[in-house]
Amino acid sequence: MKPLALLLMAASGFAGLGYQIVWTQQFGLVLGHEAAAVLAVVAAFFGGLSLGSLLLGRRIEASAKPLRWYAGCEALIGFWGGVLMLAMPVASGAALQLIGPDATPLWHWGVAFGAGFLLLLPATAAMGATLPAMARLSAADVAPLYAANTLGAVVGVLATAFWLIPAWGLTASAGLCVAFNLACALLAGMALQGRPTPTLGPWRSDRPLWMLAATGLLGIAYEVLAVRVLSQVAEDTVYTFALLLAVYLAGSALGAAAFARWPGLRSTPRLLQALALSCLLGMAALWGAEAIKQALQPETFAMALATEALLAVAVFALPTLLMGALFCQLSADASRAGIPFSRALGVNTLGAMLAAPLFGVALAPALGPKLALLLVAAGYLLLLPAWRSAGWWLPAAATTALALFAPPLAFIALPDGGRVLSYRDGAMAAVSVVEDATGVARLHINNRQQEGSSATQHVDGRQALLPLLLHPAPQRALFLGLGSGVTAGVAARLPGVQVEAVELLPEVIAASALFRTGDGPAPHLLAADARRYVRTATQRYDVIVSDNFHPARSGSGALYTVEHFHAVRERLAPAGLFCQWLPLHQLDIATLRSIAASFQQTFPDGVALLASNSLDTPTLGLVGRAGGTRFQPRAWPELAARFGLADDFAVLGSVIADAAALRRFAAGAPLNSDDRPWVAYRAPRITYAPDSAPRDRLLDVLGELQVDASTLLTTPYAGLAMRLTAYAQARRSYLELGRRTTPSADPAVMLARVGPPLLAVLRQSPDFQPAAEPLRRLAQGLAQRDPAAARQLLDALTRIRPDLASL
Template sequence: MALLLMAASGFAGLGYQIVWTQQFGLALGHETAAVLAVVAAFFGGLSLGALALGRRIEASGRPLAWYAGCEAVIGLWGGVLMLSLPAASQAVLALIGPEASPAWHWTVAFGASLLLLLPATAAMGATLPAMARLSTAGLSPLYAANTAGAVAGVLVTALLLVPAWGLSRSTALCVGLNLLCALGAPALLAARPADTAATPSSGRPLVLLAVTGLLGIAYEVLCVRVLSQVLEDTVYTFALLLAVYLAGTAAGAAAHARSPRLHQTPALLQALATSVLLGMGVLWGADLLKHSLQPLLPATLGGALALESLLALAVFGLPTALMGALFCQLSAEAQAARQPFSRALGVNTLGAMAAAPLFGVALAASLGPKGALLMVAAGYLLLQPCWRDWRWRLPTVATLAIAAWAPPMAFVEVPDGGRLLSYRDGAMAAVSVVQDADGVARLRINNRQQEGSSATQHVDGRQALLPLMLHGEPRRALFLGVGAGITSGVAARWPGVQADAVELLPEVIEATALFRPALGAGPGPHVINADARRFVRTAPTRYDVIVADNFHPARSGSAALYTVEHFRAVRQRLNPQGVFCQWLPLHQLDLDTLRGITASFLAAYPDGVAILASHSLDTPTLGLVGRTGPTQFAMPPRSALGARFGLGEPMAVLGSLVGDNTSLRRFAAATAPNTDDRPWVAYRAPRITYVPNTSPRDRLMALLGQLNLDDGHWLAPAHAADAALVSRVQAYARARQHYLDLGRRTVPSADPAVMLARVGPGLLAVLQQSPDFEPAAEPLRRLAQALAPVDPAAAEQLRAELATVRPPKDAR
């Protein structure tokens, strides 16, 4: 019964950690920040509970009441947080402020997390000492059962409960488990005799426990950081890495109870140092190992998650098993030295608490993952130096060799003929800029997300100009997310507009300097280093236009920018008749996820419409647009800046509309919105990342087939009665549909005559539908120009046909 209760308590404890990490991510702006803050808060509370309460429990004649009381406190405080954490998160946002320095941001992150979680985590820290008084099973089995329950809690909560139930109901289950543990405690055997006070004979085991707690969690934090550059870096990734880490620890604790060979501290420390070095070797080869294992597993979500689990096992398996055995051995040595178990547990978790800020924030950024991991290996070696033992000298030499000659632990895919322009390890991510053989530079975060490139300037510029021109008279614009800086940079050049841009990662802000020359001389945006959600909720400024970057919703923390609550907060930051545009990367979204995001957007902007940024088939970008007033648009002005991006004519701007409100609502019907409490997009979006099932062009055509512009409410009242204008916009939309379908079916050729035969009739037919549709006219002009030297007659005939279907502007 004791082992079952410990497993249930462990399940609830790590279930809370998964939920609280996601909830704190909403306030702290990034899942990495939330992970580090919650990990530190957990271990800090565990330490305080073990040190402050543990000795009293061990000396008490009523350990059963203590255990039941601690489980009840955990459950009750879990229930309090379930109800109050949204409001508390808002207070944390206000305390951090819109433009906090990194030092203040991290101080509030760690401090607020510790205080908010302290009642529950302190009670958690006292449960194991209490159970040690109530069970004859022994420390190692109790620790193993508690950790095994924690593994189940991570997996079940992250993979099943939160996606199906949401955060509050998942928390409620954990609350119920704690209360059941409290009620079930009387069924345990009677307590063992209380410990008699004795004078400790040595404090060395406590020192070792504190330092090994620090080093063990440091290894976890650093490996997760490195693996995020190799794995897909989704909510599933973090859950699997944590589960494998805990499973290895549980296995080591269980093995310690059965194997006397694991009762030698010097040997365990030497083995741990060696295993850390071996783990680093696996990390260096993780990308190669991933591609080697991938063909052996099924191309399904389960196969993809199994692959991530295997890589996690390769990195964590041996070190964590040794960590579990070492904790049990050092705890036994502490008891032999008359040190109470509560003190041993307390100092171990105190060291673990320091790992997140020290290694996860400070050393990972200053030394890089390689240097910080070498410090972990060296730490284990220096705890028990045995100069005459080859098992100590061998890992020492290996550590020094790796420090001197091994490359940095950075994963950057550089194409053939390309080069690395910039690489920065930050506290939350690694940011790189890579240039290919054609001179195209690309910005990446953790080697996974392409945040912009010098080759996408045309589309990036349109993502700025379309919302500005649909507004008509913008004076101040806000951009959530900087990427390569092209979008906000183009907006800053719009006459009379003051552009602000918010970016969480300072390394991204620095990297934009490499892309700035592509825009030429001109004013730039005011860039603010802050989290988008926090800035929107706390900044006092209001804006005429707010544009949200096309964040990949599967990546760490990005799905929180697609919730109903965030969209409503953006609405509060707009001036009257202000425009909000949320760009969506359709090439990274399946249609079911898009429906959920659309439903969330419509909950905040009930009469919203959809636009298309460009006519790209392979990287289509959809925009959801809403206003604080009626979502209606007047004829935009002609613009020289807009002409540089294919938006010089008003019809090109209105022609970007692809879906009216009626069709958009029909598309999102019967789909649950994505909310802070039910963040299902974070769990649905990774599926297409792991296992792509359709091509972007197929998804685009399927989407456009479900959207239309029939209701006519998207025009301002002054134009709504203009039947000819409505007809022109609708014809433009039909022409776009045929143009994209033609592009999807056409096989490119370098021979202009062949291409003319393949696309000429189709493009002319598109222009017959809508003479305004410039994207169909431009390739015909280029073909005529290419044909002129080799077949002048064909070129002249093409020009004549083009003039027939598309007369000069003043004739239209």
């Protein structure tokens, strides 16, 4: 019977953590950020486990029919998992409405934790009763059962993240977990029998309960804080979280198994001392994590994942092994004190529930991860009964020294001669602004994701103006995502346009002030989640522009789903226009096809734009409009000329694919939906191990896309259409030339390399201004040292474009 009990515990653990991965993804759709979803689901899980163990466990232990309790709990988990498969979309919509478009942080987190707890409670409460019920049924030590349950959870995490969700989607993955729970209930009913209830002595002390509650709080606090720090070193994808969680659980399971086999671990004071020291060693691994990653230099997807797993082992292995052993030891201490196991488990998980809001939301931003983690180590020391032993003073002295002298656990890539302008730890991410030796400032989230730069203001401005110029008369515009704030700021300077910008991270809003230039009007900034805002706001907008979110990180893949695009369309005014910018340098062509196919589910007449002619950071845009995507030439405002958008060719010529060409490009690609988050699981592959250069992807995409300029114009204009077609051909030639040209600081060398080809590009399309500008600059550079060559170049330019004759 014992092997069967272990098998059932493993299967139940598989299902439980499979649910957690699925529900975290689904909560991320509501809360807007994976970190927020992780905290909310972790708190909901442990809160439910605690309530179930405390309210049901004692009744199970006293029952003459514990088999019914166990089978009933497994059946209830499966039943409620099935209910959530059907009800989660409705529940998510209700939570969105309850949070509202622009909730305060207190209300946002209150609803996140409260709604998560109530929604998952029937299942998580039943989960909390299964381990006490199995201990009652099998009459086995708790440690092997706990180890089996946790090892099953490890397999559940890895299988769900790496196989089930990518292959089946969220609902079908939850369905498999439901099947596991129902199978556990059925198999237990057929094969298990109840055992006599163990007789406990009188309740002699509450100390084991306080110890269990405190260690539950400290153990999950260490997990929450370490994951937060590692997100600044690892790639911060769905695979990152799964690997970190799997290693954490595996360490706990091995600790419980080791406790059952090695009597030397059965000492509470020794375990507490060792845990305090292991937390400090884990912090040392965190300080060295970036160096470890750089030393390994992974080159493939598998090697990159292995590197992240190695970092997780370095940080989590020893502390979690000791945590697993300590839980078993404290449970044994509680049993000797006359306290039933259900009460021990209940208070331990109650403490764990408090870790996410206390350490994740409150202490980490207030103190920083370093001091918050040192509080965890100090907490284990304070639980020791004797403070005068050498085993206490050594970790205490180390903790104090680290608090006073160690650098913060903040990873900031600082270039030579650079300086940090701003750094803020938030509840969901760390945001920094770094200036290099040349004065260029860059905004980073978690040190991995660049959200804007003072050197890209020209391109950022184009991303604001192109969508606005394609609308005939925009009055109200919404920007989803703020970044450095340059894009929304340029839009606010366009006469007659009222601009609002939505940004989830308050720290990004604060940092954007460092990038603001000029004295023009500023956009109205809203601290809110983009997905939630477009679903709950009541305003309608003439133009909505969505930032080029990195599709692999922080739940951003959810901003490229069919459901989100549909919600955006609902926020558009009649004839309103939506532009979704895409960072081609951060996604592969297969992911681009999926996003394009998903976009066309809502905007079947959508077209594609190119924001600029950058080869290293190419940014594409998908544009859709209610009533079709036909545009008309007109007089462009003075502001547009400052960003290279002075004429019809610069604006309408930015279109690289008409609707028919975009449909052909996306044909057969998998749709990215809330239930089948294909992008979130596909996009990380190129993040971990790029298989091509951005410039190569750009040219490959342009080779597949075509544009029939006549389909873009509201009224037939054959002459303009022909010139726009020539403009598109010239752009392709220009980019091909850029891909194969090696730059040189010597203008004479560059003239030899690119002069004749650029003149040929201009002959293809005299309207293609980007080819003329480099030639003008070369002529200026040669004017002093070789006036004859400069004059010859200008003469060649004049023959093609007389208006470009003067320097």
